[in-house]
Amino acid sequence: MSVLVDEDSRVVVQGITGGEGRFHTEQMLAYGTNVVAGAVPGKGGKQVAGVPVYDTVSGAVREEDADASVVFVPPAFAADALFEALDAGVDVVVAITEGIPAQDTSRVYRMLEETDTRLVGPNCPGVITPGEAKLGILPGNIFESGSVGLISRSGTLTYQIVDSLTSRGLGQSTAIGIGGDPIIGTDFTDALGLFEDDPATDAVVLCGEIGGEDEEAAAAYIDEHLETPVAGFIAGRTAPPGKRMGHAGAIVSGSGTGTAQSKIDALESAGVPVGDTPEEVVDHVADLLD
Amino acid sequence: MKLHEYQAKEVFAEAGIPTPAATLARTVDEAVTAAEELGYPVAIKAQVQVGGRGKAGGIELAADADEARAVADRVLGMELKGYSVDRVLVEDAVDFVNELYVGVTMDRGVGRPVAMVSTRGGVNIEEVAAEEPDAIAREHVDPAFGMFDYQARKVVHEAGIDRAVAGDVASVLTTLYELWTERDGADAEINPLMVTDDNEVVAADAVFNVDDDALFRQPDLAEMEEETAGDELEAKAHEYGFDYVRLEGNVGIIGNGAGLVMTTLDLVDHYGGRPANFLDIGGGARAQRVANALEMVFADENADAVVFNIFGGITRGDEVATGINEALDQFDAIPKPVVVRLAGTKARAGMEILDTDRVRVEETLEAAVQAAVTAAEGVDG
16 A cells, blocks of 8 residues: 555656756666656657647647646746646646746646646655556665655655665655745645555655745644654755755745744644754654654 | 846736835945935945845945945845845935734645734734734635625725725725736735824835746746855756755765755664765666756765665555666766665665666665765764
8 A cells, every 4th residue: 555656656757858857767667666657748649658649738638648747848838738638637737847937836736626636746756555556767776665654845855765674674655755935736744644544654854945924834734634653854954044055945034924933842842852853853753663 | 037126026016006106226335326316314225135134234224325335345246144245226215113923825735825914013923923913814716706805895904904005005006916916926925014204104115925836937036036046056956857856965865856865865864874965866866867966965075975766656666776877877986875775666686786886785774875874983083
C-alpha cells in the first residue's frame, strides 16, 4: 500500500517532448513507472523513449487509460496544461513546473474545487512510492520501500532526509513533494490525511519551512485527527524577515508571520518532536517506530 | 518586484484612480521648480522602496520656496534604511480630513485574492492587522468571476466608511482590483487614501508589487526594474541567476535547493557560526556556475570560510566534483577555507575526485558545517 501513486498508475507526461520532459520520462521509465503516454499540442503521433505522444491529455486518457499526469510544461503555458489535465479527468496531477504566476495558480486552484482530481505542486519534485512508481524528478536510487511517509515543501532537503532514513534502514511508503509555492494543490493537512488512511504508513516526516501558515494548520490537524505519529523539521530559522529564501513561498512577512519558531512551537505543542538538524529528525523517526 | 511610489502612481492614475498632481525631481533645483509650478504647500517625498519613509525623515511638507529648497537639499542624497535617495516626488499636499486604507493581495492560505478596506489609513497597516484584526474588513474574490460590484460595496460598508465617500471608495477598490489582475500584482495598496473636506478621495501613496513570475507578460512593468539593491553582490547574483540573500555573518554558504540551503544556514547558526549569505546555485553544478558562486562568496569580505553543500540527485556526484575542480582551476589561489560536502548519487566517487589540496572534504552535512564554522573562527582570531 501507499498513497497517490503505485505500480498500477498509468502516467501521461505533459511536455514530454521538451528537454526536461524527455529526460525525466526516461528516468521514470527506468525506475519502473508505468508511463503510458505523452501529451503535447501538435506533436501527436510521435514517440518519446518508446512512449506514444498524443495531442491532448483527453486523447491519452481515452486511448491509453492514463489516470495520472506529470507536468513539465514551461511556466507561461503551465496553467493551461493543468486546466487540460483537470478537464481530462485524471485522478492525480503532479506539477513540476517552477515559476507559474500566482494568479494563474489561483485560477487552477479554483477549478480544482470543481473536480475530484488531486493536484500536487506546482514547483515540486514530485511523488514517489519506492519500488513502484515515481512521478517527477526525485532521484529514485536514494529511496527504499518501507513504512515512513514523507511530506516536504522542498526538493533537495527531502533527499537529504530520505538519504539519512534509507541509510538507517528506515524505508519509505510514499514521499510527497508538495512544492515551494505560496499556493499549492495539496498542503500538509491534505497529505497527512492521505497517510493517516494508509495502513502501510507507520510514521510520517513533515518537512516544512518558513512562510505561510500551513505548518501551523497541520499541527492543529495532527492534534485533533492523527493517530499516526509525526516527526517534524522546519528550515529557515535564521532567515531574515522580508527576504525571499529561494522559494516563492519561503518568506517571513514584515508583520512576523510565517516564522520558523511559530511553526516549531505549533508542532511541538501538538506532540510532534521537531529536529534541530536533519539527523535529529531521523533519530525522532526511529524513536517513533520503536 | 516593487515599483517606486511615483511609478505606481502613474500606473494607478492611468487606470483612473485619483492621485495628487506631482513631478519627479532628481536635483534640488528641479524640486524647487516643480514646487513653484504646483503651488504650496507641497509634500517632498524620497523615492526609495522601503516602508516607513515618513518616520525616517524621508517625507516632509514645504510651505514656500525656501522650505522646498531646504527639504530637497536634505532629502536628496540622504541614506534611508540603507538606500541612498537619488530622486524625490514633489507633490501637491492634500488637505485631508480622513485617511483610509485600500488594498488587494493574494491570500495564500485560501488560494484566492482578498480585498481589504479600513478606516485606519495613514499608519502601518501590518501593525493594525496584528493588533486589531477587526479594524480591517476583508472580502475574498472568486478568481473565476473577478470582484463583483456588490463585493466592493460590501467590504467598504463593513469597514465603516462614511456614506458620503463610500461610493467613491468602492469605485477605487474596483479599479485597484482590476489593475491588480491585469498587471499581475502581488500587492496593491493605497495607504493612505485621503478624504478631503469636500469628500473627494485621493491616493496619497501607492504601493504596487508585481509578481516576479509574471514579469514575462508585463514587459512595460519589467522595464521599470532597476538595480536598486545598492548591494553589489546582490546585483551580481541577479546577473548570474542565483537565488541570493546577503546576510552579515562569517560563514559563506553555497548549496543547491532552497530548503537545503536554508537548512545549511540554520546549521551554521546551530554550531555557533553566523551565516554570511544564502546562495542557491540551482540544479546540477556545472563548472561555470560553481565558479561564479565561489567568486561571489570569495568577494564577500564578511565571509571567512565557505561551506559548499551539494546533494546530487539526478546530477551525479562525480560530475559535480569535476565541476568543482574545474571551477577551482579558475582561481589562482583559494583565498579562504572551502569545505565541500557531496551527497546522493555517486557521492563517494565524487569525494574521491575532489582536489583535497584546495578544499576540505567532509562526509556529512553536520561535519562540513562544523568544519567551516571552526575555520571561520580561526580567521576571526
